[in-house]
Amino acid sequence: MTRVRMDLFVSLDGYTPSPEDPPGNPMGEDWGRLTEAYVATRTFREKVFGDTSRAGTTGVDDAFASAFFEGVGAEIMGAAMFGLHSFPDDPDWKGWWGDTPPFGTPVYVLTHQAPKEPIAMDGGTTFHFRAGAIEDVLAEATGAAGDLDVRIGGGYRTAQAFLRAGLVDDLHLQVAPIFLGRGNRLWDDLVGLDRTHTVTSQVAESGVIHVVARR
């Protein structure tokens, strides 16, 4: 049974970096602090950097990082996360992830730009571009995922749309114990979530709090 999953990075005071981050620099200072523990994991280093030296942290952060890459049959992301807003005039732009993106599934990119042909990458990732309603794109992704899950990959505005529509079954929040005081206010999108989802938490060796809300 396909479930709709989402993983987000957030500070304890509920902020994710704002779209005012410098174009072409999706890894600003705040973002770096939020993702530091994840980027340090062995799984991230293997899957995203292709580092096979088995360096990187193990433990709770790595267990969540590993789960992040398992059981996903299709992905949905926003145009900004794919990079369409940063490189609007480059017809050959193929995302931030190099020739072999770490998804290995169909990836549906939400965009209001002119229709664009799918892009097949190495490693099983194919980027599709869709301008329809999120419910319609989710239905298509669910069909493509088979028995596996659909992941909503971000960025923030895409996540917000799915959260506010009540479409997320399993939400994993990687909460950094920092108080940023700036950015998008994710907590505002989750009011009352504990009434529809069961919320559990676990603290990693890094100090990061992993909060899981499961419908």
Add this chain to the structure above:
Amino acid sequence: MTRVRMDLFVSLDGYTPSPEDPPGNPMGEDWGRLTEAYVATRTFREKVFGDTSRAGTTGVDDAFASAFFEGVGAEIMGAAMFGLHSFPDDPDWKGWWGDTPPFGTPVYVLTHQAPKEPIAMDGGTTFHFRAGAIEDVLAEATGAAGDLDVRIGGGYRTAQAFLRAGLVDDLHLQVAPIFLGRGNRLWDDLVGLDRTHTVTSQVAESGVIHVVARR
């Protein structure tokens, strides 16, 4: 060496109940949900309800509840927490805690009302009423505490004043994994706290996340 301590109840989205709670009802619905795990502890039942049956939860919540009552030599609280705003015309009002309040120390109540004589209660608690600057009241409380700590007891506006003035050495947040979406926005008062304090977290059996920020 005296340290300035504070314990607060907050939802994961950073809210504590608002002063618009009904007068005379400091235990509204939100407050009840935030304090549920604490009120269920064996320590709270013993210390506040006088329940000596040894009923109540043990474990992480109870360890924090027990620490709450240890090592405090003086307390500071706001007029609203003492109840002066709820019972402004009752000259015999002695707080919410009955004849034997659980403090057992001098308690400094911040108030702008007319000077008021101290009230000595059973069990070692004496309520003093002060109209001075928080720094001056803190200096007096520190003197009274001897080698023990000073606790800032609340309510929210009192806590906010001490937090924003940078006067709190040890902050314990009992974070309920709920998303209230209403109340006072405590997170706004803590921006950058992780740069001056070391933040550690622990999840209790109840699901409550205990976050400690220590200077």
